[in-house]
Amino acid sequence: MDIPTKRPLGRPIQQQDSISTSDLILHSASVLFMEKGFENVSMNQVADHSGVTKATVYYYFPTKTDLFVASIVGVLTRVNERIEHILQGPGSFQERLLKISVNYLKVPQIHMDDMFGKIKQHLSEEQQNQLIHQEDALYQTLCKGFEEAARQHEIVCSDPNLAAHIFVSMLRIGERQYTGRTKLFETTEEAAESIISFLWRGIHN
Incomplete structure (x- = not known):
């Protein structure tokens, strides 16, 4: 009988599907961080949720802050892409805003401002800038949406950035x-x- 070779501690597991181990870890981490906040999530919890060892998590993400930043940047990137897709899709601007709202509210999340404020002291300047950049990108996408709706005379909006x-x-x-x-x-x-409905009363043309 062949004796199975023991996998070296911390080596990444080969996934059977198209999802890489690092992406699997990031997905689990983003779910946990958004539901519980930074302080209430441990690397052990992320490992358990991902179905990998704690050593594997550390193989890809040496620190909890590295994991946090990478996972939240991923979340903001996906949210931004989804908003951009909806804004470029069919329907009136009001209908598209409603679709964006439903998508946003269906995702359990800790407020980014609150979470960022609590861990800011633990992040490097580069990590802080990564998060700020991704959040700014989201607002810029929304701003362009309001700006275009105003150009098409669907709404009255003199400051699209403020509206976003x-x-x-x-x-x-x-x-x-x-x-x-x-x-x-x-x-x-x-x-x-x-x-x-409340917002529309203020910007409807």
Whole structure:
């Protein structure tokens, strides 16, 4: 009987599907960080969630902050790509904003500003700039959407950048939870529709 060769500690596992081990770890880390926040997630939890060893996690990401930055940059990149895809898709600008809102509110998340503030002291200047750059890119995509809608006379908007920031701020209100986990809105759809309806009254042409 052949004796299986023991895999060296920390070597990456060969995935059977198209998802690489590093991407699998990043996906698990992003889910955990967005649901629990930086302080409440350990490398052990990420390893368990990913189905790999803790040593494998460290093989790709030497520190927890390295993992955090890489996973959140990935999240912001995907969110930005999704928003850009929706904005370039069919429907009125109001319908597209509603679709963006529903997509955003369906994802459990810790507020980026709160989380960033808590760990900022643990990040290098380069890591901080990575996060800021990706978040700025998201606002720029939304800004272009408002700018184009104004150009097409769908809305009245003299400051697209301000409109983009107000929109995101309103979405954060939509996911607000109170004591006892009571929410401001009963459903994601109700939150999205209420937010867009309120916003639309201020910018509709």
